[in-house]
Amino acid sequence: MDDNKNLFKQIQALYRGLFAFVVAFALIGVGLIAYMNNPQLFTSDITASETEYVPIPEDDSDKIEDGVHVRTGFVEADGLMETVNNCTNCHSSELVLQNRMSKENWIATIRWMQETQNLWDLGGNEEIIVAYLVKNYPVIKKGRRGALTDIEWYDL
Amino acid sequence: MKRRFFIEKTALASMSTLLGAEIVLGATMPDGYTPLAFQEPDPFKMFGKDREMVVLNSKPWNMEAQAHLLDDKITPSKFMFIRNNGLIPENIDVANWSLTIDGESVETKKTYSLAELKSKFKHYSYQLTLECGGNGRSEFDPPAKGNQWTIGAVSCATWTGVRLRDVLEDAGIQNTAVYIGYHAVDSHLSRDPNKEPISRGAPMAKALQDETLLAFEMNGDDIPLANGYPLRLVAGGWPASVSGKWINRISIRNKVHDGTKMMGTAYRVPCNPVGPGEKVKDEDMCIIESMPVKSLITYPKTGAKITSGKKLNIRGHAWAGELEVSKMEYSIDFGATWRICPLEKPSNRLAWQHFSASISFPEKGYYEVWARATDSQNTAQPMLLPGWNPKGYLNNASHRIAIKVV
Numbered sequence: 001m002d003d004n005k006n007l008f009k010q011i012q013a014l015y016r017g018l019f020a021f022v023v024a025f026a027l028i029g030v031g032l033i034a035y036m037n038n039p040q041l042f043t044s045d046i047t048a049s050e051t052e053y054v055p056i057p058e059d060d061s062d063k064i065e066d067g068v069h070v071r072t073g074f075v076e077a078d079g080l081m082e083t084v085n086n087c088t089n090c091h092s093s094e095l096v097l098q099n100r101m102s103k104e105n106w107i108a109t110i111r112w113m114q115e116t117q118n119l120w121d122l123g124g125n126e127e128i129i130v131a132y133l134v135k136n137y138p139v140i141k142k143g144r145r146g147a148l149t150d151i152e153w154y155d156l
Numbered sequence: 157m158k159r160r161f162f163i164e165k166t167a168l169a170s171m172s173t174l175l176g177a178e179i180v181l182g183a184t185m186p187d188g189y190t191p192l193a194f195q196e197p198d199p200f201k202m203f204g205k206d207r208e209m210v211v212l213n214s215k216p217w218n219m220e221a222q223a224h225l226l227d228d229k230i231t232p233s234k235f236m237f238i239r240n241n242g243l244i245p246e247n248i249d250v251a252n253w254s255l256t257i258d259g260e261s262v263e264t265k266k267t268y269s270l271a272e273l274k275s276k277f278k279h280y281s282y283q284l285t286l287e288c289g290g291n292g293r294s295e296f297d298p299p300a301k302g303n304q305w306t307i308g309a310v311s312c313a314t315w316t317g318v319r320l321r322d323v324l325e326d327a328g329i330q331n332t333a334v335y336i337g338y339h340a341v342d343s344h345l346s347r348d349p350n351k352e353p354i355s356r357g358a359p360m361a362k363a364l365q366d367e368t369l370l371a372f373e374m375n376g377d378d379i380p381l382a383n384g385y386p387l388r389l390v391a392g393g394w395p396a397s398v399s400g401k402w403i404n405r406i407s408i409r410n411k412v413h414d415g416t417k418m419m420g421t422a423y424r425v426p427c428n429p430v431g432p433g434e435k436v437k438d439e440d441m442c443i444i445e446s447m448p449v450k451s452l453i454t455y456p457k458t459g460a461k462i463t464s465g466k467k468l469n470i471r472g473h474a475w476a477g478e479l480e481v482s483k484m485e486y487s488i489d490f491g492a493t494w495r496i497c498p499l500e501k502p503s504n505r506l507a508w509q510h511f512s513a514s515i516s517f518p519e520k521g522y523y524e525v526w527a528r529a530t531d532s533q534n535t536a537q538p539m540l541l542p543g544w545n546p547k548g549y550l551n552n553a554s555h556r557i558a559i560k561v562v
Contacts (some may be wrong), residue, residue, distance in 0.1 A: 090345040092215040098304040109301060116416075118346035142297040144540040148458065148524065151558045156460035156468075 073097055079132025082125045090117065100139045106130045203382045206234040212303045216240035216345060216353075217382060220308030223555065224457035226473070229510055230283060231311040233375060238382045239288050239309060241417065242342040242353025245402050250386050255323075255370070259337070259407030263328020270386060273370065277318035277326075282367050283507035284392030285312045285475045286399055287447050289423050292551025295541055298433045300548025307452060307555060312473065312508040315390045317371030320406075321364045329360070329408055336363045337413030338389055338400035355415025356423065357407075358391055358398050362445070367392055367506050370403075392506030393477040395423055395444050395549075418443070425545040432544040441546075446477030449537055450552040451484065451511070451529040458557035468515045468559060474499065474529035475508040483530040484511040488523050491539050491554075523559045 062081075063070045072084050072093035087096050101109065107130060113119035122129065199217065200207050208225055212218040219238040226235060253270040268276070288309035293300050324336070337357035344351035362368060369390045372379065379385045384401030391398040397417065407413070417423060424441035426434075451474035462468055474481040480502060485494040497513035517523060530536040539554050 090215075092213055094211070094213045095215075095303065098212060099301055100299045101301065102298075105301070118344075118348050118351070139299060142295065142299075144297070145553065146295065148556055148558045151459040153459045153461055153560065154457075156456055156462050 075136050077132060077136050079128040082128045083132050086120075086122055086125055086129060090119070096133070097137070100137055101133070102139060103130055103134050106133055203238060204234060204380060205236075205238070209235070209237075210306075210308065212305070216242055217244060218303045220305055221311075222306075222308055222457075223452050223454055223472075223557070225454075226308070226310070226452060227454040227471070229312075229473075230375065231313045233313075233377070233380050233383070236311045236313060236374075236380075236383060237288065237309045239303075239396060240342070240353075240382075241397075242344050243347070244382055245341045245343070248341075248381070248386060248402075253386055254404060255387060256405045257324060257327040257408065258405065259333075260410040261330040261333035261408040263330060266327040268323070270372070273318055273323065273387075274372065277322045279316060280319060280366070280369065281314055281316040281373075282369065282390075282392070282504045283312055283314050283502075284367060284369075284390050285310065285447075285506060285508045286390065286392065286396040287311075287450070287475070289395030289397060289444055289447070289549045290547065292553070293548035295551055295553065296544060296548040297541070298544075300546065302547060309396075310450075310452070310475075312475070313374050314376070315369055315371040316373035316376070317369035317387075317390070319366065320368045320370050320389065321366075323370060324363065324406075324408060327408075330410075332410040333360050333408050334411055335359050335409040335413045337407045337409055337415045337418075338403045339405035339407070339415070340400050340402040341404055342402055352416045354397060354400070354417045355413070356397050356400065356417055357409070357413040357415065358394065359412075359445075362391055362394065362398075365391075367504065393446055393475070395447060397423055412443070421546045423549070424547075425549055426543075429543045430545070434544075436546055444549060446479070447475075448542070448550055448552040449476040449479070449481060449529050449531040449535055450474070450555075451481070451527045451537065452555050453486075453525060453527050453557050456557070456559075460557075461560045461562050462517075464517075464520050464561050468517070468525075469512065470515060470525060470557075471510065471512040472527060472555075473508040473510055474527075476529065476531035478506070479531040479533060480505075481509050481529045482532045482534075483536075484509075485528045485530070486513055486515070487526045487528070488515060488517065488559075490524065491526060494528065517559075517561045520561045523561065524556045525559055526554045526556050528554050 061071050064076050067076045069076060069080055069084060072088055074080055074083060074093060110119065110122065110126060199211055199219065200209065205219060206225060209219050209221055212220060217238055217240050221235045221237055250270060254267050255273060256267045258265045288305060290302055291305045291309035292307060293302060294304035294306050335357055337355055339352065339355050342353050344353050370387060371390045372387055374383060379388060387403055388401045389399045389403060420438050421441060423444050425444055426436045427440055427442040430436055451472060453470055453472040455471045474484050481499060484497050484499040486497055487494045497511050500510045502509050515525065526539065528537050537552050537554050541551060541553050
């Protein structure tokens with residue numbers, strides 16, 4: 001009888017153990033699946049979760065490294081953000097950076113964009129933007145034909 | 157924002173994979189197609205271009221080749237420049253694509269499905285030189301506004317399609333016809349649906365040439381999306397902006413087409429020569445038609461060092477807009493003396509021509525090889541920049557490569 005009772009208890013213990021194991025296994029499995037889909041599941045910091053979602057520089061839109069606005073490539077100087085905010089909505093910053101113009105020609109370009117390209121009235125920012133461009137991206141004299149530059153020499 | 161959306165979609169997709177459920181997006185999208193908005197911002201992968209291509213502008217997309225990339229006789233897609241005025245269409249519905257011929261001077265306004273165009277009219281293939289009107293703009297002084305193209309906005313691919321003439325004649329051309337103007341489905345940079353990014357065209361004489369095509373194939377394949385899939389005009393020898401991409405309508409006009417980029421300084425140069433930086437009134441500007449004579453040394457790449465006593469083999473292409481190139485020369489002494497080099501005939505009218513030469517250098521040192529083509533009307537490339545113009549078009553100055561003999 002004692003032996004029988006003992007055996008019954010042992011079986012009960014084994015069942016409990018097995019059940020606990022199965023429950024633990026299921027919990028870990030569900031947790032793993034959830035974690036694979038959202039690695040931030042166990043992180044309570046909401047902003048950290050946002051950062052993980054968008055690992056592109058757009059999130060760091062005002063980051064400046066070595067004096068250059070990372071997202072656009074514009075140099076850091078007075079008028080930078082006015083230029084970024086008004087001149088990179090329709091076209092990329094590359095289009096601005098490629099060009100070198102006098103104050104008069106930048107203003108003419110702004111007028112052309114306002115007349116034909118849906119650019120808004122820049123208000124007081126116009127002067128700031130034009131001053132920024134003229135100062136930081138001055139016209140370089142090229143003459144009638146430049147020397148060949150940036151040659152990477154190699155053995156043929 | 158778009159990127160975040162993409163990642164969420166991916167998470168959803170992998171979630172549904174884990175759950176063993178059907179991926180909803182996968183069922184409605186054609187194989188291998190990812191909406192532009194969701195794509196990685198890797199333009200080389202996105203457009204199937206070689207990584208040595210140079211991105212000038214990411215919005216709108218503008219990309220050019222370098223001289224040594226253009227060595228092939230027929231330009232492969234991976235080396236073909238991309239020039240956009242607006243945003244590349246995102247949802248091309250080929251099955252329902254149609255082309256309408258209308259305008260003041262059409263006999264009967266007609267609409268053709270793409271399948272109809274392909275089945276109803278005879279197909280033709282030509283090698284056609286397409287060069288951006290602003291190719292070489294970067295060298296002008298004072299600088300000209302716009303993308304600063306160096307030398308790589310030129311190509312010569314094999315284009316297959318139907319003759320524009322056959323389609324225009326099928327709709328009927330009234331004798332009042334002066335010009336054709338194209339319309340396309342790309343969107344304006346401001347996304348204003350009432351604005352066209354570009355709508356140019358050509359005089360009837362150019363529109364009716366044998367080689368002016370409504371093309372649906374490039375080098376035997378569908379035209380790449382960034383180069384005009386599924387239907388574009390190809391008018392070789394003229395500024396490539398005449399060869400409208402993604403077109404769905406062509407108007408036969410009873411006057412010079414007045415679409416976007418036909419007016420003002422766009423694709424126009426002063427009718428009479430002006431000094432550098434001079435202001436030119438709109439009415440004194442004339443539309444560019446044929447591109448000028450030009451050439452490129454495509455082999456070797458600039459910067460080659462060779463051992464003394466060895467010959468240098470060079471090769472490249474020359475083209476002359478509407479005309480043929482009749483003579484090709486090179487100089488190794490900064491233009492003091494020129495030597496004529498062999499030049500092949502074009503495979504068809506408006507195709508670029510190939511030249512080659514074997515050069516001996518008299519002694520060790522630094523050299524530049526300059527190339528100069530002359531067209532059938534005896535006009536040659538200038539060694540310095542040609543006439544300045546407000547938008548910096550038509551720079552056909554001699555191409556130069558640097559060589560060291562060591």
